[in-house]
Amino acid sequence: MQCQLSAHDEGEHFGLLTDTGAYGTALWLRWYETDETELIVLPDCPVVAPGPDGEGCCLFADHAKQHTWEAGPEEASCTI
Numbered sequence: 001m002q003c004q005l006s007a008h009d010e011g012e013h014f015g016l017l018t019d020t021g022a023y024g025t026a027l028w029l030r031w032y033e034t035d036e037t038e039l040i041v042l043p044d045c046p047v048v049a050p051g052p053d054g055e056g057c058c059l060f061a062d063h064a065k066q067h068t069w070e071a072g073p074e075e076a077s078c079t080i
């Protein structure tokens, strides 16, 4: 399981498990450096990139760090 957030050194990590739940939500695995893990259902991030072809963000609402469309292409880890 790989963290979906942009590179960061501390705090919680989030890995996407499945996006097939209720509309607008996804099942995430949250873990800490201590290897404590937790399954949580989170609403999708509603923020899209500016512009007519605004790309959607692959993360969850109120996530830390950048939206996936703000990160460089090599960092974009959207698996949906």
Ligand SMILES: [Zn+2]
Residues within 6 Å of the ligand: 003, 004, 005, 008, 012, 013, 014
């Ligand atoms: Zn992380």
Ligand SMILES: [Zn+2]
Residues within 6 Å of the ligand: 045, 046, 047, 057, 058, 059, 060, 063, 066, 067, 068
């Ligand atoms: Zn976002």
